[in-house]
Amino acid sequence: MKALVLAGGSGTRFWPLSRQLRPKQLLALEGDRSLLQATVDRLQPLVEPQSVWVCTTRALADAVRRQLPEVPPEQVLAEPMGRNTAPAIGWSLRSMPEEARAGVVAVLPADHRVADAAAFRDALERAARAVEMDDLVMTLGVVPRWAETGYGYLELGEGLGASDGGVRRVARFVEKPDAEAAARFLASGNHLWNAGIFVFRGTMLLAHLARLQPELARGLEAIAADPSRVDALYAGLPADSIDYAVMEKLAATGDGAAAVGTVPLDCGWSDLGSWAALAEVLPKDAGGNAGRGAVGAIVAVDAGGNVLVSDGGEGVVAVLGVHDLVVVRTADAVLVCPKERAQEVKRLVAELALAGREDLL
Amino acid sequence: MKALVLAGGSGTRFWPLSRQLRPKQLLALEGDRSLLQATVDRLQPLVEPQSVWVCTTRALADAVRRQLPEVPPEQVLAEPMGRNTAPAIGWSLRSMPEEARAGVVAVLPADHRVADAAAFRDALERAARAVEMDDLVMTLGVVPRWAETGYGYLELGEGLGASDGGVRRVARFVEKPDAEAAARFLASGNHLWNAGIFVFRGTMLLAHLARLQPELARGLEAIAADPSRVDALYAGLPADSIDYAVMEKLAATGDGAAAVGTVPLDCGWSDLGSWAALAEVLPKDAGGNAGRGAVGAIVAVDAGGNVLVSDGGEGVVAVLGVHDLVVVRTADAVLVCPKERAQEVKRLVAELALAGREDLL
Numbered sequence: 278m279k280a281l282v283l284a285g286g287s288g289t290r291f292w293p294l295s296r297q298l299r300p301k302q303l304l305a306l307e308g309d310r311s312l313l314q315a316t317v318d319r320l321q322p323l324v325e326p327q328s329v330w331v332c333t334t335r336a337l338a339d340a341v342r343r344q345l346p347e348v349p350p351e352q353v354l355a356e357p358m359g360r361n362t363a364p365a366i367g368w369s370l371r372s373m374p375e376e377a378r379a380g381v382v383a384v385l386p387a388d389h390r391v392a393d394a395a396a397f398r399d400a401l402e403r404a405a406r407a408v409e410m411d412d413l414v415m416t417l418g419v420v421p422r423w424a425e426t427g428y429g430y431l432e433l434g435e436g437l438g439a440s441d442g443g444v445r446r447v448a449r450f451v452e453k454p455d456a457e458a459a460a461r462f463l464a465s466g467n468h469l470w471n472a473g474i475f476v477f478r479g480t481m482l483l484a485h486l487a488r489l490q491p492e493l494a495r496g497l498e499a500i501a502a503d504p505s506r507v508d509a510l511y512a513g514l515p516a517d518s519i520d521y522a523v524m525e526k527l528a529a530t531g532d533g534a535a536a537v538g539t540v541p542l543d544c545g546w547s548d549l550g551s552w553a554a555l556a557e558v559l560p561k562d563a564g565g566n567a568g569r570g571a572v573g574a575i576v577a578v579d580a581g582g583n584v585l586v587s588d589g590g591e592g593v594v595a596v597l598g599v600h601d602l603v604v605v606r607t608a609d610a611v612l613v614c615p616k617e618r619a620q621e622v623k624r625l626v627a628e629l630a631l632a633g634r635e636d637l638l
Numbered sequence: 639m640k641a642l643v644l645a646g647g648s649g650t651r652f653w654p655l656s657r658q659l660r661p662k663q664l665l666a667l668e669g670d671r672s673l674l675q676a677t678v679d680r681l682q683p684l685v686e687p688q689s690v691w692v693c694t695t696r697a698l699a700d701a702v703r704r705q706l707p708e709v710p711p712e713q714v715l716a717e718p719m720g721r722n723t724a725p726a727i728g729w730s731l732r733s734m735p736e737e738a739r740a741g742v743v744a745v746l747p748a749d750h751r752v753a754d755a756a757a758f759r760d761a762l763e764r765a766a767r768a769v770e771m772d773d774l775v776m777t778l779g780v781v782p783r784w785a786e787t788g789y790g791y792l793e794l795g796e797g798l799g800a801s802d803g804g805v806r807r808v809a810r811f812v813e814k815p816d817a818e819a820a821a822r823f824l825a826s827g828n829h830l831w832n833a834g835i836f837v838f839r840g841t842m843l844l845a846h847l848a849r850l851q852p853e854l855a856r857g858l859e860a861i862a863a864d865p866s867r868v869d870a871l872y873a874g875l876p877a878d879s880i881d882y883a884v885m886e887k888l889a890a891t892g893d894g895a896a897a898v899g900t901v902p903l904d905c906g907w908s909d910l911g912s913w914a915a916l917a918e919v920l921p922k923d924a925g926g927n928a929g930r931g932a933v934g935a936i937v938a939v940d941a942g943g944n945v946l947v948s949d950g951g952e953g954v955v956a957v958l959g960v961h962d963l964v965v966v967r968t969a970d971a972v973l974v975c976p977k978e979r980a981q982e983v984k985r986l987v988a989e990l991a992l993a994g995r996e997d998l999l
Contacts, residue, residue: 293954293956573993573994573995576986576989576990576993578982578985578986578989587972590970591970591997592969592970592971592972593654593970593971593972593990593995593998594971594972594974595654595971595972595973595974595986595989595990596973596974596975596986597973597974597975597976597979597982597983597985597986598975598976598979598982599963599974599975599976602960602974604972604974606967606972608953608969609951609952609953609954610953610954610955610956611948611953611954611955611956611965611967611972612956612957612958613955613956613957613958613960613963613965613974614957614958614959614960615958615959615960618958618959621939621958621959622958624939624958625937625939625956625957625958628937628939628956629937629954629956632934632937633934634934634954636952637954
């Protein structure tokens with residue numbers, strides 16, 4: 278199996294720790310390894326680093342190569358610019374050697390968390406068998422642990438294929454639900470979280486792209502024909518997600534020969550979508566404060582339920598009498614907001630951009 | 639008039655901005671001048687810097703001299719250690735030239751704020767006239783602006799003296815009251831805040847000390863007789879406040895010849911006793927956030943009533959959706975606590991001391 282790791286993200290949800298040139302996937306939010314490194318680590322021994330491709334942006338390519346010295350540097354592919362996941366996956370597959378993309382390829386976001394790597398690899402293997410035996414396009418669906426409204430869902434259909442791996446048809450890709458629908462999904466047992474993890478034969482995915490997204494496919498062919506024109510051509514590719522461009526359409530129209538299948542994944546997965554999501558997986562003190570920082574870098578008195586992060590140097594985060602806050606210290610910035618509003622951190626980043634503080638973005 | 643500025647304090651209420659070697663009086667909490675510098679500035683032209691003495695500790699003496707280059711360096715007196723205000727005042731008066739302490743001396747804490755310096759000097763002048771004409775020991779009493787429970791009060795007695803400056807006898811020094819008593823004091827119009835500012839003839843204060851605190855007076859004489867023994871002798875001085883050692887006793891027993899008088903002071907005085915007290919005097923943004931920091935160093939979205947301080951370098955304090963908090967950033971530390979618990983910051987400093995973080999104290 279080959280792996281294609283998507284590492285071009287540039288989100289602001291972990292500001293001030295994340296910056297334009299140090300986005301989430303390059304950060305070590307737990308432990309010592311960055312999310313990108315952990316993504317590659319957990320594939321072994323199923324996929325060795327020599328079989329890993331990484332799609333990132335030009336601005337990040339050097340940093341990615343430094344973080345992944347065991348991945349051949351020419352397999353770190355640098356997009357001229359971010360154009361969403363359909364161009365990234367299509368262009369990366371076209372950039373891989375033909376024999377690589379003719380095999381089974383797993384597409385993995387670089388910025389997710391997995392607690393149980395063995396369970397994760399097991400699900401990948403079951404998906405790979407379904408690809409090989411039944412020519413399916415597979416996606417891993419996470420067994421929901423609560424009625425999350427921040428994720429999309431996969432609605433399950435009938436059993437599929439001969440691989441005997443518990444594969445179910447994806448009847449429908451469901452957008453982020455409201456709280457009532459999310460509760461219904463959780464109770465039904467018939468929905469999985471859409472984790473954006475796919476397993477397919479590369480050549481087959483490109484064939485689906487050619488059929489479903491002819492404009493994108495023509496652009497990719499033009500780039501392949503004259504790579505020197507990549508900057509101009511890439512900027513013109515339709516910037517759609519792979520879900521929208523291919524998966525939802527396959528699920529809606531696919532017959533037995535072009536269906537999307539899924540296997541359930543139960544491995545302590547999180548997309549670490551915000552400081553609040555990180556809090557759920559960090560170690561906690563007696564007061565329920567989730568902390569990240571050197572020993573002695575966090576002091577909490579009469580404080581509970583906070584996320585306390587101290588990064589850079591010998592400094593300290595000291596809190597007294599506060600609850601359910603996010604407090605993040607870096608060498609040059611401090612963030613304070615309620616945990617329940619951690620999704621809005623981008624508003625602060627936008628303010629800083631307006632104020633001309635490029636040094637902090 | 640001479641001035642004796644008490645600048646030996648080592649409080650922790652403005653941590654992390656204040657440190658053991660950079661205590662509150664050396665900080666510029668508003669504007670560009672430290673509280674110590676502002677204390678000397680506002681005396682002019684009533685008391686020129688050549689007529690100012692400063693009592694501080696050995697650890698701080700160099701920093702005090704650097705901040706006050708216009709004060710003769712030998713007039714910055716360095717106590718071997720802090721022993722409260724009675725030893726500091728007694729020893730400083732004994733260390734001044736005889737002709738200086740024979741005149742009128744104003745004793746001033748180095749870490750208070752005064753908005754109206756002219757009104758402050760006017761009150762000092764009225765107090766000085768009462769000292770010269772009626773041999774009183776004078777204290778300035780601040781006209782209360784709210785029912786503060788964090789200050790001691792002066793209970794007013796009858797009019798005193800011939801100076802015609804509205805001098806009233808201090809009938810009693812009142813400890814910090816509870817909320818009910820504070821409200822009663824405010825309504826009565828018969829109480830002033832005790833600001834710890836005194837005006838007296840130095841020789842007369844020493845005579846009162848000799849009578850009321852003979853042990854302290856003997857210690858001071860022994861130091862004067864053999865200054866080389868100051869370290870050992872100073873450590874043995876009774877560590878009382880001047881209020882307890884002299885003022886309260888004079889007020890309780892003083893007859894016409896040994897009374898404590900007061901003139902009211904209405905000059906925007908604050909003792910800046912905490913981050914919350916500082917918030918009341920700092921400029922505020924539209925959301926009511928009191929800020930201190932360089933332009934662009936503070937970003938607040940959907941946040942109000944906070945005290946936001948960014949100190950050191952180009953860094954930023956960014957808050958979202960929080961209210962009535964204290965958030966202070968220095969190069970090596972961050973403090974977050976509710977404004978109403980700003981008095982408890984010392985608990986965090988104590989925790990850091992226990993954790994062996996001397997670098998942050």
